[in-house]
Amino acid sequence: MPAILAVEASGLTKVFTRGRRTMLQRLRRDADQRHAHVAVDGIDLHVGEGEVFGILGPNGAGKTTTMRMLATLLEPTRGEARVLGIDVRREPRRVRARLGCVLSGERSVYWKLTARENLEYFAALYHVPRQDTARRIARALETVELADRADDYVERFSMGLRQRLVLARALLPDPPLLLLDEPTVGLDPQAARHMRERIQALRAEGRTVLLTTHYMEEADQLCDRIAIIDRGRIAALGTPLELKRRILAEQVVRLEVTVDGDDSALINRLDRSGQVVRRERENRLLAVTVHCDSARDFVPAAFDASRAEGCSIRHVEVVPVTLEDVFIELTGRALRE
Amino acid sequence: MTAAMLDLRALSAAALKEVWVIRRYPALWAGMLFWPVLLPAVYVLQAHAYAGGDPRATAAFLSRSGTSQIAGFIFLGWSVYMWLSMALWGPGTALRQQQVQGQLEAVFLTPASRAAVLFGPVVAYLALTLWMLFVVGVALRLAFGVTLGAGEAARALAVVVASTPAIYGIGALFSSAVLRWREVNGLVQVVRGLFTVFCGMTYPIVVLPSGPSTSPTRCRLRTSSATSARCSSVARTWRRWRPTF
Numbered sequence: 118m119p120a121i122l123a124v125e126a127s128g129l130t131k132v133f134t135r136g137r138r139t140m141l142q143r144l145r146r147d148a149d150q151r152h153a154h155v156a157v158d159g160i161d162l163h164v165g166e167g168e169v170f171g172i173l174g175p176n177g178a179g180k181t182t183t184m185r186m187l188a189t190l191l192e193p194t195r196g197e198a199r200v201l202g203i204d205v206r207r208e209p210r211r212v213r214a215r216l217g218c219v220l221s222g223e224r225s226v227y228w229k230l231t232a233r234e235n236l237e238y239f240a241a242l243y244h245v246p247r248q249d250t251a252r253r254i255a256r257a258l259e260t261v262e263l264a265d266r267a268d269d270y271v272e273r274f275s276m277g278l279r280q281r282l283v284l285a286r287a288l289l290p291d292p293p294l295l296l297l298d299e300p301t302v303g304l305d306p307q308a309a310r311h312m313r314e315r316i317q318a319l320r321a322e323g324r325t326v327l328l329t330t331h332y333m334e335e336a337d338q339l340c341d342r343i344a345i346i347d348r349g350r351i352a353a354l355g356t357p358l359e360l361k362r363r364i365l366a367e368q369v370v371r372l373e374v375t376v377d378g379d380d381s382a383l384i385n386r387l388d389r390s391g392q393v394v395r396r397e398r399e400n401r402l403l404a405v406t407v408h409c410d411s412a413r414d415f416v417p418a419a420f421d422a423s424r425a426e427g428c429s430i431r432h433v434e435v436v437p438v439t440l441e442d443v444f445i446e447l448t449g450r451a452l453r454e
Numbered sequence: 455m456t457a458a459m460l461d462l463r464a465l466s467a468a469a470l471k472e473v474w475v476i477r478r479y480p481a482l483w484a485g486m487l488f489w490p491v492l493l494p495a496v497y498v499l500q501a502h503a504y505a506g507g508d509p510r511a512t513a514a515f516l517s518r519s520g521t522s523q524i525a526g527f528i529f530l531g532w533s534v535y536m537w538l539s540m541a542l543w544g545p546g547t548a549l550r551q552q553q554v555q556g557q558l559e560a561v562f563l564t565p566a567s568r569a570a571v572l573f574g575p576v577v578a579y580l581a582l583t584l585w586m587l588f589v590v591g592v593a594l595r596l597a598f599g600v601t602l603g604a605g606e607a608a609r610a611l612a613v614v615v616a617s618t619p620a621i622y623g624i625g626a627l628f629s630s631a632v633l634r635w636r637e638v639n640g641l642v643q644v645v646r647g648l649f650t651v652f653c654g655m656t657y658p659i660v661v662l663p664s665g666p667s668t669s670p671t672r673c674r675l676r677t678s679s680a681t682s683a684r685c686s687s688v689a690r691t692w693r694r695w696r697p698t699f
Contacts, residue, residue: 188563214565224556229478230471241467242564242571244460270478286560 217287277308366408468574
């Protein structure tokens with residue numbers, strides 16, 4: 118890990134109040150039903166300069182809250198955070214001046230303005246020197262390949278184009294660090310691929326990128342290091358390879374089996390040939406995920422076990438170990454649950 | 455560039471952005487041709503209907519208001535009300551709109567001062583106010599024969615400018631409420647209603663024999679009316695206006 122840190126957080130915690138207390142409840146002096154919800158629970162992060170660092174986790178894991186605290190939009194309840202060496206609590210405006218953020222998606226631009234007008238407005242808010250504004254806007258538009266649509270109204274843009282404009286806006290202050298919250302969510306596959314290519318280009322320019330995602334392939338493809346986050350805590354941290362090595366298996370086999378009655382005998386048999394890490398039953402259909410050293414050996418054994426228990430295998434899928442498997446191993450749940 | 459200059463640039467950018475957005479709604483400008491004329495005209499016609507052309511009614515109005523120009527009196531009241539509507543609720547409404555549409559967070563991610571972002575749109579709405587005042591002036595002249603000379607217009611403008619800091623101060627309070635509680639539409643409507651009824655801006659309760667007590671807004675209304683109706687000197691204007699401060 119490089120010596121200089123772009124992001125440094127220790128014991129970062131955010132507690133929200135959940136529930137509501139209406140005026141009527143106050144007047145009636147009803148008991149306060151609100152309770153504290155710990156969205157981020159003492160996270161420690163160290164992101165080096167020039168790294169692409171991913172925070173991977175399901176919805177509600179605390180990824181966005183973490184990003185908002187680092188971007189100075191939310192004040193941490195406890196803990197400390199420094200962005201590019203600047204304390205986010207003490208000097209939030211200095212932090213904002215050096216950050217490029219894509220946090221609130223494609224709706225965060227003005228639809229009734231052109232792409233260029235949007236960038237001119239935000240250039241002034243980012244305190245880009247007046248004599249430098251036109252050049253910076255042109256460069257940002259070229260980087261996201263929007264130069265030919267610069268004078269079109271944003272309301273005529275597709276979602277992917279608007280997300281590109283949001284990225285162009287984030288590049289206006291020429292930031293050494295970019296915070297990207299779910300940058301590809303809602304984009305069609307082609308637009309998502311373009312966005313990922315742009316993130317790789319940003320890394321090539323020497324910028325640090327901190328991104329959140331719940332797409333494991335995206336994290337695997339883009340990130341130098343990944344923190345897997347669940348229920349506000351970091352469950353594991355390392356390079357994609359290091360994380361996948363936590364799974365003591367070479368391959369993952371996913372089976373769909375039709376079962377009548379109890380499935381425990383079949384699971385026991387399968388567990389002898391591999392390691393059953395996940396099972397889901399919906400009516401007669403049983404979905405099983407098994408870690409094994411060799412699918413070539415496991416699959417025939419699975420068919421034998423199924424036949425012996427009076428079941429029939431409907432579908433077999435053999436895949437390499439993914440970050441999804443790491444997440445399941447760590448939390449017992451899938452990323453999209 | 456100093457911090458103050460950077461904020462001034464952010465403020466002018468926020469104003470310009472609002473102008474760009476307003477430019478995309480030509481119906482808004484067209485609407486400003488009708489409403490400033492149509493709404494007060496109803497009250498003027500109503501006043502004429504009640505008075506029934508009796509010179510005693512006009513004399514009573516003159517003795518209480520200081521002017522016999524009923525149309526000028528009512529139109530000025532409405533102009534002040536419309537301007538107040540823009541100045542008081544404009545910044546908060548603009549913020550709320552950006553909050554709902556999703557742009558406010560992006561704005562808050564920039565190092566620009568929040569005050570600059572808050573008051574920028576208000577500057578833009580001043581352009582709409584000037585347009586409205588122009589429309590009212592033309593309507594008064596063509597429809598009711600009330601002529602506002604350059605001197606009266608300048609004095610009325612001075613009154614508007616002098617009251618601007620106080621009015622925008624109240625507007626900033628509403629904007630802060632929008633940011634704190636998000637939805638303050640109900641509160642805005644209540645305050646708006648109170649202004650409308652008790653400040654005598656839109657209906658001349660100011661000239662009723664036992665009208666509500668003096669309020670800053672009534673003072674400004676009286677002053678605006680008086681200056682424009684050629685019955686006041688600068689010194690007298692200041693004496694009347696002073697309670698507002």
